Amino acid sequence: MNLTAVLHSGFGAAILAGVLVSDTTLRVAAFGLGAVLFVAGIAVSRRGDGSDAA
Template structure:
């Protein structure tokens, strides 16, 4: 499975868990971790795209 897809899937799970949790610090932590995973997935996707563009030049 693609690493980007895994990170975005983890983001979705952490986001839902953060919404369902009642404790505020835990909620903020889970949503924050989800955002970090989402951004990491975007960075991985961009890094993979940039490698192909540099090789074409």
């Protein structure tokens, strides 16, 4: 699994956690973390580092 896929999977997990928690502070933190992971996945994909075949 390449780094781009890992970062985007982390994005999905963070968004899911944000939906499931009830505390507003934790929800905002989870959504923020998801946004950072999503942007990092795009940056890695554009850089071309995530194309290693395993």
